[in-house]
């Protein structure tokens with residue numbers, strides 16, 4: 001273990017900073033609430049792991065009732081499989097001979113599901129899987145308006161599904177779409193209507209596959225910012241929302257997610273007090289994300305993060321906060337949890353104020 005890591009049992013006030021912390025009680029409550037909400041609506045949960053990249057946390061969500069997990073990259077899926085996770089949706093397109101060869105090895109020890117939106121991604125996988133005597137679950141990624149990846153819905157998806165279903169070594173397992181372009185619509189009725197329209201495009205397309213006699217057990221979508229709309233949409237089989245287990249300022253304020261507590265924080269120290277209304281902390285944008293949303297100070301609305309440079313954060317203090325001095329600590333809710341976690345080697349997991357666990361982010365840096 002690194003010499004810079006604190007002793008288990010340490011008090012939060014004793015931490016060297018900056019430190020990426022998880023409130024275990026809050027995270028566990030969030031996980032159980034997400035599982036319960038999915039169950040209530042008869043929907044499965046494959047939470048995205050891009051916010052934590054940790055097989056230990058992946059096992060926690062599966063133990064809480066998730067079907068499996070979602071990863072953004074093949075390399076992350078390899079880390080999860082090495083950590084004993086079986087059901088792994090790689091919500092991304094996998095291209096190139098090295099990756100296809102790695103996918104065959106991954107299939108030997110886990111049961112991944114891979115996205116396809118063009119037959120040219122499917123053929124090499126089919127050949128490699130068939131040659132190895134294996135079969136790989138694939139789902140078609142459908143563009144439901146995000147305009148990132150995805151085959152067009154309706155007939156183009158049906159035609160691709162027919163081609164994929166005819167290939168050896170691949171098991172067509174369904175379709176997915178991501179309504180990521182609709183998360184920040186302010187008016188909640190407008191947001192509900194826009195998400196419903198996008199997901200109806202997905203579920204209508206799934207019905208076309210079923211009507212054509214094709215298998216489509218998985219109809220997957222949903223992020224933290226759209227979770228409550230996705231789980232109630234008829235025809236959705238499972239959702240990928242993951243970051244809600246941590247929560248952050250982006251989900252709470254830009255996506256207006258009212259549920260779940262803030263489990264992820266950065267503890268920082270005030271290192272400078274250049275003026276009564278200004279304080280400088282030891283945490284800048286190489287420590288916590290402030291580009292997606294301004295970080296917030298846990299439990300204090302009289303302190304505002306004014307700006308983040310690489311290694312400094314500048315705070316504006318209201319008069320009620322002016323007694324803060326050099327050496328004092330503050331706890332920050334990051335702007336976006338994903339972009340914060342990738343800058344850290346470990347999560348420090350606290351039960352109350354005591355350090356209970358240290359979890360490495362094993363999947364960090366696995367961008368291939």
Ligand SMILES: Cc1ncc(COP(=O)(O)O)c(C=O)c1O
Pocket residue numbers: 048050051091178180221222223224225240241242243244
């Ligand atoms: C394919 C996909 N699914 C789901 C999500 C939502 O993940 P989260 O709930 O962690 O924000 C994202 C976010 O970028 C995504 O790209």
